[in-house]
Amino acid sequence: MTDETSLVxxxxxxxxxxxxxxRAITTRRDVRSQFLPDPIAPDIFDRLLMAAHHAPSVGFMQPWNFLVITDPGVRGQIKAAFTGANEEAAAQFPDARRALYSDIKLEGITEAPINLCITCDRDRGGPVVLGRTHNRDTDLYSTVCAVQNLWLAARAEGIGVGWVSIFNDADLRAILKLPDHVVPVAYLCIGHVAELHAEPELQARGWATRTDINDLIFADTWGNAP
Structure with missing residues (x-):
């Protein structure tokens, strides 16, 4: 019998x-260039980490760790790793897109007061984890839930977050000295912001538009319109 005092x-x-x-969901933005130098109060940052730590996880394995990066030397290495990967990325786009790509600021590594790498420990919980027996990647999905929790909590606190995804995995691993069984899932730039775009920046800049949700809903089987 469930103890009724433990229910919500x-x-x-x-x-x-x-x-x-x-409101937090619809006004959340990926922040790149609007960071202010003002430090984040420790109690606010603690709340953001706790929000991430309350994410759902398969088998309650809680596979995440939080690497808080404030050292300018480490950040300098991260910025250099991003720059190299970003040049590689730019070369993959056709000429018509490359100019716009190069004009979009895609990180705030040195501007944001805090950099945070959220990782997934793929050994957390041992070799057999409830709910992960047939899909090993559910630990990665769980870690992404932690990222989203932090992002929405940050929006509620008036804090900006930017996800920097343009890295060569080996570079990030080497700089952060990650063991082999730990995967870097999200590298985040976090700080107060001067403003937020009314719509996603990539939409405002003409890179892409939001897909009509009616084009994304199927009934029972793939491709079957409701």
Whole structure:
């Protein structure tokens, strides 16, 4: 029998609380160039990490770790790794896209007060984990949930977050001295921001537009319109 004192209400949030959740979701932005130098108060940053730590995880394995990077020397190495990978990335786009790609700022590594690498320990929980027996990658999915939790909490706190994904994996591993069984899932730049774009920056810059959700919904089997 469940101890009723350990339960939480199952009903909907108040209108104001519900609207706040959806506001955080719809106004979350990937921040690259709007960071301010102001430090983040320790209590706020602690809340962001705790929000990430409350993410769902398969088998309650909690595979994440949080590497907080403030050392200018380490950041300099990270920035150099990004720059090299970004040059490689630019060369992969056709000429018509390459100029726009090169004009878009894609990181705030040196500008943001805090850099955070969220990793996944693929050995966490041992060789057999409840819910992971037939899909080993569920630990990676769980870690991405932690990233999203932190991002939404940051939006509620008025803190900007930018995900820097343009790295060669070996470079990031070497700089951060990650063991073989630990995967770098998200490298985040975190800080106060001067402003946020009203829409995703890549949409505002003409790189892409949001897909109509009606084109993404199928019924029962792939491709079957509802």
């Amino acid at each position: 209400p199952v009903g909907p949030f108040s209108n104001a609380d519900r609207d706040a959740v959806y």
